[in-house]
Structures are given as C-alpha cells and as structure tokens.
Amino acid sequence: MRTADFHFDLPPELIAQRPAERRDAARLLVLHRKTNQIEHRRFSNLLEFFRPGDVLVLNNSRVIPARLRGKNTKTGGKFEILLLEENARNDWWTMLRPGKRAPIGTQIQLQEKNGGDSKIIATVTDVNEDGHRQLQFSGTSNIFNDLDTLGEMPLPPYIERHGELPEDKERYQTVFAQPAGSVAAPTAGLHFTPELLEKIRALDVKICFITLHVGAGTFLPVKVENLAEHTMHTERFEVGQETVDAVNEAKKSGHRVIAAGTTTLRTLESVARQNAGKLNVHKGKTNIFIFPPGEFQIVDALLTNFHLPESTLLMLASAFAAPGEKIRGRDLILSAYAEAIRERYRFFSYGDAMLIL
Known part of the structure; x- marks a missing residue:
C-alpha cells in the first residue's frame, strides 16, 4: 500500500487545542468492525462495552518535561530543544530548532523558565541523517533530574502554544503514569x-499495565511512497509478570484483551x-510497524484517539479494523473518520476517542 492511500482532509478547527473539561467527558466513536456499525457516545459510556473477564491493558509511561529553551553562548541566538533519547547520563539525541x-x-546555555540563564551548557x-x-x-550531575525545573511538557506541534499552560502539566499526563x-x-x-x-474493575475486568516510552518519532511523517520501505523509530518497552499472566490467561479462557x-x-x-503468539516477561526495544494487511495475535479491541493523515498510527488502526485484509480496514477507518468530521469530533492528542470492537 502507499502512504497517499491514507490521506484525508481535516478542517484545522477540529484539531483540539485544549483537553475536554473533564477527562472522561470526551466523545467516543464506537466502530463495530464486523457490521460496519458506528455509535456516537461519551467516553464515560465505555463501561457498557466491557464484559466480565476482559483484560484492559494501559501504558503507564510518564511524560517527561522534555522541551528545553536555550541560547547560543556566542551569538545569543535562541534555540528550542526537544529531548528524544538518552544515550548515557548527560548525553542525549535531540531535535533542535533552528x-x-x-x-x-x-x-547552548539553557534558560530557566523565567527566562534567566541557568548554569547548564549543551554542546x-x-x-x-535525520x-x-x-x-x-x-x-x-544529570540533566534528567533538572527537567522538572527547566523543562516544559513536549506538546505536539499541532497544539499551538506561546509558552506552557498550567493545565498542560496535569492533562498531558495519564492519572496512572509511573516510570x-x-x-x-x-x-x-x-x-x-x-x-x-x-x-471498570467493579465489572470484573482486570486492569494491567505495560510501559512503552513514547518517542517523538510518533509525530514524524512517513517519507516513503511505498509503506513496505518505511522504517519505524525504536522505542523502549517493558512487560511485567502480572500483565503476562493476565493476558495469557484471558487468551486461554476465551476472554478479550483490550x-x-x-x-x-x-x-x-x-x-x-x-x-509464538503468547506474552512473556520482556524488556527491550521495538520498531514494529503494523499496516494493512497486518495480523494480530493478542489484542481483540482497541481504544485509540483520532490520528493524523498518512500517519503510522492511522495505518495501524486501519490494519486492526480488518485484520489480514488489504483494503477494507482502511476504507472502514476513513469512512468512520469522515463521519467523525461531519459530527465535529475533536482530533489528535487532546481530542476525542474511538473504540474499535
């Protein structure tokens, strides 16, 4: 398949600039992939779609204040730094603008949040090649320990900000964030x-966690025309024993993994x-890229937000909408997105949600 196959036009006013007033007040589009049926609900209605014995798996990675500001020690020119990956203590790959x-x-001398100079220099x-x-x-001694005082939350570029809003530190973070x-x-x-x-727990649904540290590559465009030629960014992850046991038991007993x-x-x-199609305790890195006609061995239902045109996340959702099929999943998702646009859903990170059953 080609990258252009996943294009759609999104009115810019539907890109959510701020979160919903309450976390669970976001809208929820429910897509029944076997029947093509769509329901328009609220996120709080999610409870209606669980069954006893289901396992809900969440990513508990904590977002770090990874956006730093600084100035050239010689010219005074300003820079914005986004930390990407730690190589060693005080050694990071970054996106630097300009x-x-x-x-x-x-x-580059790092700036305090009040605009004053810090004592930290980045060379x-x-x-x-990127x-x-x-x-x-x-x-x-370790820039990681200074991020709470120097850094800002790394909001994606489509959320327009002139400085950080107080709500961003709380709302661009899950309530269960840990590492x-x-x-x-x-x-x-x-x-x-x-x-x-x-x-959800009261419905006899098991809630467990994985940790995948999300990289900025999640926002990078696919630059190749043919999807088979695209290489995904690598991200660190960890799956613990409790999650392994819960998921493997659910698959064995015929319950769903969401x-x-x-x-x-x-x-x-x-x-x-x-x-071999099961989970085991694992700590490592992944650059898995799933696109139609992808197959799935563990996940039975997917809760996700609305994604950017031609993004790897949209391609993954398309694959999940019709596993093993090349065209149908993409058509299902783009049709659902078209309805979401007509119904004025809010898109992207601070936007509404979609449940694919």
Missing part, C-alpha cells in the same frame, strides 16, 4: 479518571511475535 544554526561544536557533538543533534550537557521516559503522551490513556478505572492505545497494542504484539 537546527541549521547548530553545527557540531555549538554551545552539539554529532548530527545524524538532522537530530547529539548534545552533551555540562554544569549538572518516566516518554516525550509524547500515550493519548488514549488521557481520558481515564481514577473513578472510571474503579468502575488495548488502550496504539503504544499498548504495539508492545503486546511485539512480544507475541517473538514468543
């Missing part, structure tokens, strides 16, 4: 409240592909 003004050897030590800069930080490491939120999880999670988010689905299916 990158063209940062050749190897450039030194450009390498540039890769234009990302490798930075070495000095003046601190820190993501530079983008696992957005399907943003809709859950502690109260809703307790109501993945909250594409990151959760990619983690579960990555492990299954390496382990």
Whole structure:
C-alpha cells in the first residue's frame, strides 16, 4: 500500500487545542468492525462495552518535561530543544530548532523558565541523517533530574502554544503514569479518571499495565511512497509478570484483551511475535510497524484517539479494523473518520476517542 492511500482532509478547527473539561467527558466513536456499525457516545459510556473477564491493558509511561529553551553562548541566538533519547547520563539525541544554526561544536546555555540563564551548557557533538543533534550537557550531575525545573511538557506541534499552560502539566499526563521516559503522551490513556478505572474493575475486568516510552518519532511523517520501505523509530518497552499472566490467561479462557492505545497494542504484539503468539516477561526495544494487511495475535479491541493523515498510527488502526485484509480496514477507518468530521469530533492528542470492537 502507499502512504497517499491514507490521506484525508481535516478542517484545522477540529484539531483540539485544549483537553475536554473533564477527562472522561470526551466523545467516543464506537466502530463495530464486523457490521460496519458506528455509535456516537461519551467516553464515560465505555463501561457498557466491557464484559466480565476482559483484560484492559494501559501504558503507564510518564511524560517527561522534555522541551528545553536555550541560547547560543556566542551569538545569543535562541534555540528550542526537544529531548528524544538518552544515550548515557548527560548525553542525549535531540531535535533542535533552528537546527541549521547548530553545527557540531555549538554551545547552548539553557534558560530557566523565567527566562534567566541557568548554569547548564549543551554542546552539539554529532548530527545524524535525520538532522537530530547529539548534545552533551555540562554544569549538572544529570540533566534528567533538572527537567522538572527547566523543562516544559513536549506538546505536539499541532497544539499551538506561546509558552506552557498550567493545565498542560496535569492533562498531558495519564492519572496512572509511573516510570518516566516518554516525550509524547500515550493519548488514549488521557481520558481515564481514577473513578472510571474503579468502575471498570467493579465489572470484573482486570486492569494491567505495560510501559512503552513514547518517542517523538510518533509525530514524524512517513517519507516513503511505498509503506513496505518505511522504517519505524525504536522505542523502549517493558512487560511485567502480572500483565503476562493476565493476558495469557484471558487468551486461554476465551476472554478479550483490550488495548488502550496504539503504544499498548504495539508492545503486546511485539512480544507475541517473538514468543509464538503468547506474552512473556520482556524488556527491550521495538520498531514494529503494523499496516494493512497486518495480523494480530493478542489484542481483540482497541481504544485509540483520532490520528493524523498518512500517519503510522492511522495505518495501524486501519490494519486492526480488518485484520489480514488489504483494503477494507482502511476504507472502514476513513469512512468512520469522515463521519467523525461531519459530527465535529475533536482530533489528535487532546481530542476525542474511538473504540474499535
């Protein structure tokens, strides 16, 4: 299939700039993939679609304040830094803007949130083929520990901000976030409240977690025309014993596994592909790219947000809508998206949700 096969036109006013007033007040489009039926509900109505014995799997990675600001120590020119991946303590791959003004050897003094100068210097030590800069930080024992005081939440570029809003620190984070490491939120999880999670447990649904640290590559466009030529970014993940036991038991006993988010689905299916269709305790990296006619061994239902045109996330949702089929899933998803646009759903990270059953 081709990248252009996954294009759709989205009115820019439907790109959500702020979250819903309450997390579970977002709208929920329910797609029944076997019958093509669509329901328009609220996220709080999610309870109606669970069955006793279901297993709901969530990604509990915590978003780090990965956006930093600084200035060239010689010229005073301003830079925006987005941390991507830690190579070693104080050694990170980053997206730097404007990158063209940062050749190897450039030194950048990090700024405090109030605009004052910090004592931390970032030196450009390498540039890769994607234009990302490798930075070495000095003046601190570990830049990771300074992010809460220096950094801003790494909102995606389609959320327009002139500085961070107070609500972003809370709302661009799930209520169950634990290990820190993501530079983008696992957005399907943003809709859950502690109260809703307790109501789900009361339905005899097992809730468990994986950890996949979401990279900024989730927003990168597919640059090749033929999908088979695309290479996904690599992300770190971990699956623990409790989740392994719950998921394997559900599959054995005929109960459903419901993945909250594409990151959760990619983690579960990555492990299954390496382990004869079952889960095992696993810690590693994945660059799994699922697109039509993809097959799924673990996940029976997918909860996800509405994704960007021609994105790998939209391709994954299309594959899930009709596993093993090349065209039908894409047509189902694009038809559902067209209806969501007509019904004025809100799209992307702070937007509404979709449940594919």
